[in-house]
Amino acid sequence: MRVKRFTAKDMTQAMRQVRQELGPDAVILATSRLPGGGVEISAAMDEGAAERPSPEPRPVGGEGAAQAAAPELAELARQVEGLGQMVTRHLMVAEAAAGFAARPEVASLYHYLMRQEVAPELINQLLRGLSAPEAVGLLPRFSIRLKKILRISDPLRVKSGGPVVWALVGPTGVGKTTTIAKLAASHSLKHRLKVGMITVDTFRMAAPEQLKVYGRIMDLPTKVASSPIELREAVEELSDRELILVDTVGRSPSDEENLNELAAVLAGVKGLACHLVMAAPTRDRDLLEVTRAFGRFQPRSLIFTKLDETSTYGPILNQAVRTAKPVSYLAFGQKVPDDLEEATREGLAKRLLPSRRDLETL
Ligand SMILES: Nc1nc2c(ncn2[C@@H]2O[C@H](COP(=O)(O)OP(=O)(O)OP(=O)(O)O)[C@@H](O)[C@H]2O)c(=O)[nH]1
Numbered sequence: 442m443r444v445k446r447f448t449a450k451d452m453t454q455a456m457r458q459v460r461q462e463l464g465p466d467a468v469i470l471a472t473s474r475l476p477g478g479g480v481e482i483s484a485a486m487d488e489g490a491a492e493r494p495s496p497e498p499r500p501v502g503g504e505g506a507a508q509a510a511a512p513e514l515a516e517l518a519r520q521v522e523g524l525g526q527m528v529t530r531h532l533m534v535a536e537a538a539a540g541f542a543a544r545p546e547v548a549s550l551y552h553y554l555m556r557q558e559v560a561p562e563l564i565n566q567l568l569r570g571l572s573a574p575e576a577v578g579l580l581p582r583f584s585i586r587l588k589k590i591l592r593i594s595d596p597l598r599v600k601s602g603g604p605v606v607w608a609l610v611g612p613t614g615v616g617k618t619t620t621i622a623k624l625a626a627s628h629s630l631k632h633r634l635k636v637g638m639i640t641v642d643t644f645r646m647a648a649p650e651q652l653k654v655y656g657r658i659m660d661l662p663t664k665v666a667s668s669p670i671e672l673r674e675a676v677e678e679l680s681d682r683e684l685i686l687v688d689t690v691g692r693s694p695s696d697e698e699n700l701n702e703l704a705a706v707l708a709g710v711k712g713l714a715c716h717l718v719m720a721a722p723t724r725d726r727d728l729l730e731v732t733r734a735f736g737r738f739q740p741r742s743l744i745f746t747k748l749d750e751t752s753t754y755g756p757i758l759n760q761a762v763r764t765a766k767p768v769s770y771l772a773f774g775q776k777v778p779d780d781l782e783e784a785t786r787e788g789l790a791k792r793l794l795p796s797r798r799d800l801e802t803l
């Protein structure tokens with residue numbers, strides 16, 4: 442094990458020196474600020490690492506042996522690559538943490554946001570240069586920054602030339618049908634709009650029935666369509682409505698074929714706007730995959746459901762910023778129509794902001 446100290450003007454330059462001299466596998470042991478300015482990093486490198494066998498599959502002891510060993514070596518190579526990525530990520534986090542740790546009031550906010558699973562690059566963006574003479578002023582300043590990067594949908598504007606048509610798309614079981622019912626109820630009862638519903642989820646026997654039941658209870662016209670032509674006809678039949686809500690079948694983000702088929706059905710209706718529904722308790726990495734796969738629907742907004750099932754809200758922020766899409770609605774329970782709110786900057790920021798107690802207990 443080789444341990445070395447590096448001093449530089451700032452953390453970024455010191456980290457660059459570490460990587461140049463000890464390579465990407467170096468481990469950061471300690472970081473500190475120097476009294477006269479600048480930073481010092483102690484880093485270590487396992488010297489045996491260079492002599493270890495290469496992870497590349499190489500023939501050993503004749504072709505037969507090489508063939509037998511190849512899958513294991515390939516697996517080993519994958520693991521080593523994964524470990525390498527993990528180390529780099531940890532270094533980035535350590536680098537940022539060390540920078541923010543020098544200012545204790547920002548450090549506890551940094552750790553809180555990490556626990557909320559806000560993406561490290563976003564935390565850096567939010568906290569860079571953030572300061573307050575006393576910790577008292579820090580949260581309001583942070584809150585202003587947070588609200589600045591959040592985008593929220595404009596309220597629904599009814600068109601004079603025909604109905605607004607919204608389709609909810611998203612993975613299976615995230616709450617699309619329930620959210621359609623909540624939206625239908627709130628727009629027809631609270632906003633007194635003429636609402637109609639259509640389901641294109643005809644793949645499962647009971648699915649159309651679920652929406653029809655809601656339609657009967659709320660006394661709203663509800664149609665079933667199973668092809669692009671039927672969907673166009675259903676929209677025509679509901680042309681006296683101000684808002685038409687289209688429910689779709691849930692699809693896994695890896696189900697390319699069926700996603701394309703659904704996109705083709707929805708593309709038949711001019712002016713139809715898709716909204717992507719995602720469950721807030723989903724892991725950030727999986728949400729990323731969902732936004733990638735459902736990008737083909739060019740969603741107008743993001744809707745997050747099941748906020749009642751998690752207290753980790755970072756992934757909502759991560760997806761909203763990464764996709765640069767506004768958030769339109771938040772659902773936080775199974776009750777129709779109560780457990781739905783229009784997204785607001787305040788509502789989202791409130792969930793993402795720590796209380797003073799959160800910061801003190803860190
Ligand atoms: N806790 C909680 N449960 C919810 C919420 N929204 C929906 N659910 C529940 O999630 C389950 C699935 O809801 P659905 O509305 O059928 O979901 P879906 O996306 O239409 O499902 P598929 O059509 O099968 O893809 C039901 O038990 C709902 O009551 C929510 O905000 N919080």
Ligand SMILES: [Mg+2]
Nearest residue numbers: 617618642689
């Ligand atoms: Mg459904």
